[in-house]
Amino acid sequence: MLFPVLFVVSLFTAVFVCIKVRKEQFLTQDAIYWIAFSIILIVLSLFPGISAFFAELLGFEATQNFIFAVFIFLLLIKVFLLSVKVSMLERKIDRFIHRYAIDKAESEDEKEKKD
DSSP: OOOEEEEHHHHHHHHHHHHHHHHSSSSSHHHHHHHHHHHHHHHHHHHHHHHHHHHHHTTTTEEEEEEEEHHHHHHHHHHHHHHHHHHHHHHHHHHHHHHHHHHHHHHEEEEEEEE
16 A cells, blocks of 8 residues: 555655756755655655565565655755755855955945045
């Protein structure tokens, strides 16, 4: 029962991401992650033997547990990448604020000298 649902959800995700990319509401580099995520899930849903093989190889009692573990692992990777991106943006904002404050203070000093 899980595999048909997994296929439909994966296909929906891939189509949704493609629509967002076409409307330019999504960066291509982010879309690549989600398309790859969808492809992995589509492959796992179309060929349940792959999931069963890896589930048995890695010691999972049920194939569904393996699929959920894959979901969790891929989403944790995305969370980590987003955390890195947020940290970089915060650092850029701090630098911008500092430069802006310095430039504003310098321009006010120049105005006072002219007056």
